[in-house]
Every structure is written in C-alpha cells, then in structure tokens.
Amino acid sequence: MRCREKVLYTNGNIVTMDADDSHVEAVLTCGDRIEAVGTAAELRQLTGPRVREVDLQGGTLYPGFIDTHSHLEMYAAWIQYAYCGGTDTMQEALDILQCHAADHPDDPVVMGYGYDDTATSDGRGPTAQELDALFGNRPTLIVHISIHAAYVNTAMLRLIGVDPTKPSDNVEVVCADGRPTGLLTENMALSAIAQLPPVSAETLKKGILVAMEKYNEQGLTSTIGGGLGLGGLAGNMSLQVIGELEREGKMTVRCHLPIFSACYREAKAAGLLESPGSPYLRLHGIKILTDGSIQAFTAAIKDGYYLQPDLRPDCILTQEQMDELVYETHAAGQRVIVHGNGDAAIERILLAVERAQKRCPRKNPHHLLIHCQMASDSQLERMKAVGLEPSFFVLHVWNWGDRHKAIFLGPERTERIDPCASAVRIGLPFSLHADTPVLPQMTMQSIHTAVNRISRKGELIGPDQRVSPLEAMRAYTTYAAIMTLDEANRGSIEPGKLADFVLLDKDPRAVAPETIKDVAILSTISGGKAVWGKLCA
Numbered sequence: 324m325r326c327r328e329k330v331l332y333t334n335g336n337i338v339t340m341d342a343d344d345s346h347v348e349a350v351l352t353c354g355d356r357i358e359a360v361g362t363a364a365e366l367r368q369l370t371g372p373r374v375r376e377v378d379l380q381g382g383t384l385y386p387g388f389i390d391t392h393s394h395l396e397m398y399a400a401w402i403q404y405a406y407c408g409g410t411d412t413m414q415e416a417l418d419i420l421q422c423h424a425a426d427h428p429d430d431p432v433v434m435g436y437g438y439d440d441t442a443t444s445d446g447r448g449p450t451a452q453e454l455d456a457l458f459g460n461r462p463t464l465i466v467h468i469s470i471h472a473a474y475v476n477t478a479m480l481r482l483i484g485v486d487p488t489k490p491s492d493n494v495e496v497v498c499a500d501g502r503p504t505g506l507l508t509e510n511m512a513l514s515a516i517a518q519l520p521p522v523s524a525e526t527l528k529k530g531i532l533v534a535m536e537k538y539n540e541q542g543l544t545s546t547i548g549g550g551l552g553l554g555g556l557a558g559n560m561s562l563q564v565i566g567e568l569e570r571e572g573k574m575t576v577r578c579h580l581p582i583f584s585a586c587y588r589e590a591k592a593a594g595l596l597e598s599p600g601s602p603y604l605r606l607h608g609i610k611i612l613t614d615g616s617i618q619a620f621t622a623a624i625k626d627g628y629y630l631q632p633d634l635r636p637d638c639i640l641t642q643e644q645m646d647e648l649v650y651e652t653h654a655a656g657q658r659v660i661v662h663g664n665g666d667a668a669i670e671r672i673l674l675a676v677e678r679a680q681k682r683c684p685r686k687n688p689h690h691l692l693i694h695c696q697m698a699s700d701s702q703l704e705r706m707k708a709v710g711l712e713p714s715f716f717v718l719h720v721w722n723w724g725d726r727h728k729a730i731f732l733g734p735e736r737t738e739r740i741d742p743c744a745s746a747v748r749i750g751l752p753f754s755l756h757a758d759t760p761v762l763p764q765m766t767m768q769s770i771h772t773a774v775n776r777i778s779r780k781g782e783l784i785g786p787d788q789r790v791s792p793l794e795a796m797r798a799y800t801t802y803a804a805i806m807t808l809d810e811a812n813r814g815s816i817e818p819g820k821l822a823d824f825v826l827l828d829k830d831p832r833a834v835a836p837e838t839i840k841d842v843a844i845l846s847t848i849s850g851g852k853a854v855w856g857k858l859c860a
C-alpha cells in the first residue's frame with residue numbers, strides 16, 4: 324500500500340496535455356493520484372500541514388510517457404546474454420559472442436542478440452559453418468535485430484530437427500548449395516529461441532528491475548507488451564514475477580500485456596483474460612503476428628524488395644486463419660494487437676477486421692496495428708472506419724531510413740514509411756514505440772524523429788510525414804493512453820488520474836525542432852513516487 328502522502332509540485336512549467344492544452348504552475352498529488360492542478364497559491368490553500376513541496380526548479384513536467392509496443396519481459400530475460408548489436412563488422416559481433424561463451428562455459432546454449440547484418444560492412448550474418456568453427460558442438464544462435472530471424476550453427480539445426488546435410492522444404496530454413504545456410508526466419512527462428520533453458524524466476528526478477536530502470540530513465544511509466552509467451556519465456560513466469568514485484572512495491576512501469584495468439588486459448592480457458600488486473604499489471608487482448616520485418620527481408624510487401632523485386636514473402640497466417648482469429652477475439656469483446664509491417668500484411672489485417680466488424684459491429688474496439696510501416700492513406704482511412712489504431716516504429720526513419728532507401732524499399736516507398744502526418748490529417752490518433760529489445764528505449768530521439776524525420780546519415784526522409792512537436796508529445800501521452808484502454812487514468816495531468824510524470828529540462832514544444840533530441844529527461848515519477856533521476860530522495 325502506497326502512503327497517502329500529499330506532494331505539491333511547484334516552480335515548473337506543467338504541461339497537462341488536457342483537451343485545452345493547459346499549462347499550469349502547480350500540481351498536488353495524494354498517494355498515487357493527482358488531486359488538483361492550478362496555481363501554487365491556490366493549491367497551498369487546499370493542503371494541510373502534511374504536504375511535502377517539491378521544487379521543479381524551472382523544469383517542464385509532462386504526463387509519464389507511454390510506449391505502446393515493446394517486449395519488456397523478453398528484454399529482461401535476455402540481458403544475461405551477449406548483445407551483438409551496434410557492431411561495424413560481423414567479426415566484432417562474433418568476438419563479443421566468443422567472449423560471452425568463454426565467460427559462461429556451462430550455458431547449454433550460446434546466445435547473442437541484436438545483430439544488424441545490413442549495418443555491418445559484411446552485409447550478412449554468419450553461416451552455420453562459421454559458427455561451428457568457433458563454437459563447435461555447443462548449440463549456438465545469434466538473433467537478428469528484428470527478432471524475426473536467427474543465425475544458428477549445425478548443433479542448433481539438429482536440435483530443432485533440421486537435417487544440416489539436405490535442403491529443407493520449409494521456406495523458413497534458408498538453403499544454398501543443397502543445404503541449410505544456418506539462417507532461420509520467423510517460426511523456425513522462434514523454435515531456435517525456444518531451445519534456451521528456462522529462465523529462473525530470480526533471474527527474470529533481476530532483469531525486470533534493470534529493464535524498468537532503463538525505461539524510467541527514458542521517462543516511461545507505461546508500456547504495452549509484445550506478446551506473453553514469446554521469446555522462450557513462459558507467460559506464467561512473467562505474470563508471477565511482475566505480481567511479486569508489485570506486492571513488494573518495486574514496479575515502476577505499468578505493463579499491459581497481450582497474450583501471444585498461440586497461447587490464447589489456454590489463457591482464455593484459465594480465465595486470465597477476465598482478470599481485472601492491478602495498477603501495474605493488466606492482461607488484455609491477443610497478439611497476432613501477420614508478417615515479419617522489413618529489415619529481415621520477411622515482411623509481406625506487395626511489390627517486393629527494392630534490390631530483390633521477386634522477393635515477396637507471404638504473410639505468416641492465411642486470410643482464413645487471420646479472419647478466424649480476429650473474429651473470435653473481436654466477437655468476445657477483446658482487442659487484437661496485431662503486428663503488420665508490409666503493405667500486403669496491412670491489407671490482410673484490414674480485411675480481417677472489416678469482416679469481423681461486419682459480422683459483429685462494435686464501436687471503438689481499439690484494435691491496435693503495431694508498426695504499420697507501409698500503410699497508404701486509403702488504408703489509414705479504412706483503419707479509422709473500423710477502429711484499428713496505429714502504433715508506428717518511427718525510429719525506423721532514423722535508424723534504418725538510409726538502408727530502406729538503398730536496400731529494402733527504394734527511395735519512393737521510403738519517403739512515406741511510418742506515415743504519422745497522414746494519420747493526423749485523417750484524424751486517426753497514433754502512438755509510437757521502440758520495440759525494445761529491437762532498439763533500446765530512446766523517447767526523445769523517437770519524438771525528434773517524428774518531428775524532423777532525419778536519418779542517421781542526415782537525410783530528410785518524407786518531409787510530408789513530419790508532425791508538430793505537440794502531435795509527437797500526444798503520441799507518447801494522450802494518444803497512447805487511449806491505446807492502453809485506460810485513458811481515464813493516464814495520459815494527462817488532470818485531477819483523479821495517476822500521478823505518473825516525467826520531468827524534462829526544457830519543453831520539447833518550445834525548443835528549436837532540430838534540438839528536441841537534446842532535451843534531457845531529469846526525473847520520472849510513477850504513482851506519486853520518484854523512481855528515477857534527480858527527484859529521488
């Protein structure tokens with residue numbers, strides 16, 4: 324139970340993000356809730372002697388940021404493995420993995436993650452033979468940065484039932500010269516990940532604490548999960564550990580966790596979907612994967628890849644399978660949280676939701692389309708009509724924008740990836756995400772990218788899709804709150820809502836747009852308690 328202490332925050336620029344876009348001078352909280360907003364003088368009159376005053380020292384206070392798609396529990400479980408991202412060459416990544424393997428000689432599986440093949444000068448990942456030469460018979464995998472592919476050695480191929488000496492009929496086992504290369508995509512990559520030994524509750528608990536600190540450091544106080552049951556983690560374990568941390572008063576990020584479609588029926592039968600949840604943990608909806616990732620060459624793109632126009636991967640689910648899953652969830656009054664990157668995948672999702680709405684009309688079902696990278700304006704219009712809301716991975720424009728132009732999509736289609744401004748024009752609220760561990764949380768860079776659309780190489784990508792700083796801030800606050808299905812309790816600084824805040828050194832809406840990324844996050848408050856930064860006691 325949190326103490327019912329009253330706290331008065333003064334001497335700051337408090338941006339409430341309410342409907343009138345009010346800025347106030349002070350906010351009064353009581354326990355984990357906001358009691359009143361107004362001038363410092365007004366609020367001092369409301370309080371008795373038991374108020375603690377917090378001087379914001381001229382900083383800018385916003386509602387706590389909400390990320391609408393990331394894999395906090397998977398990230399927490401993977402912190403113990405080798406991070407192979409951010410390398411300029413394949414050799415560097417292999418060196419990192421080799422050190423990790425030497426430091427953990429008893430690990431039954433050698434595991435690295437975050438490897439970004441097209442960001443290295445090699446432009447590819449290691450083959451099974453290259454991994455064999457370094458790791459021998461120890462089953463080894465390096466998960467691609469997208470989490471939609473993995474590079475494995477011969478021992479791992481054998482472990483997941485793939486004959487390393489013969490070509491495979493399965494398109495998810497990439498073959499060359501009559502045998503598997505070691506590159507696996509989608510479900511086959513997931514089956515290699517499933518070979519990781521179960522994570523102990525203790526390890527997961529430690530990992531979640533570290534992960535939450537990283538989120539808080541970025542001003543985040545809520546997140547929508549990427550699908551319980553993914554990433555070699557038992558869903559129940561995550562629920563148990565988060566529940567324990569909450570009872571111990573250690574949760575600092577509110578988690579909304581959808582259940583991965585493969586585990587849905589089981590969870591439904593166990594009555595999990597009906598559970599009301601708690602302040603820091605809510606289960607809702609079903610997570611469906613429709614296609615893969617553009618940068619892993621597994622997204623369903625209508626006209627194929629720029630350098631390989633004949634490469635047109637299928638969606639993971641057929642239209643019939645998709646229709647059935649979406650209808651079942653929709654008709655049960657639940658929401659679908661559905662991953663779709665390529666335009667062909669978005670089309671399949673839209674058709675399924677349109678059909679479900681026709682059979683069972685529901686007002687504002689708040690279904691959520693994760694990534695939604697290649698949506699056209701007409702697809703966004705149709706999304707609005709059926710209550711399907713977009714969460715864009717706008718950091719793509721910055722991190723992969725140059726490669727989208729040169730390798731994956733070509734200049735024309737790259738211009739309109741993550742069409743935030745189209746959503747604004749159409750009147751469709753949008754939110755943003757970092758898909759951690761795909762990218763680390765970096766909220767100011769994400770807001771900066773939505774406003775400026777500048778790539779890593781400094782190129783302006785799709786100026787028509789730039790949004791105002793206000794819209795970008797709404798994407799992390801009020802709009803994202805709608806998508807948590809809990810806007811009554813979060814997203815703005817208004818009486819009755821949760822006391823979740825982020826303190827910035829400057830207002831991103833008042834600085835030169837090209838400097839938004841330099842705005843510093845000074846402190847994060849969750850449920851009335853400073854959980855990160857300078858306001859911590």
Ligand SMILES: [Zn+2]
Binds near residue numbers: 393394758
């Ligand atoms: Zn994801």
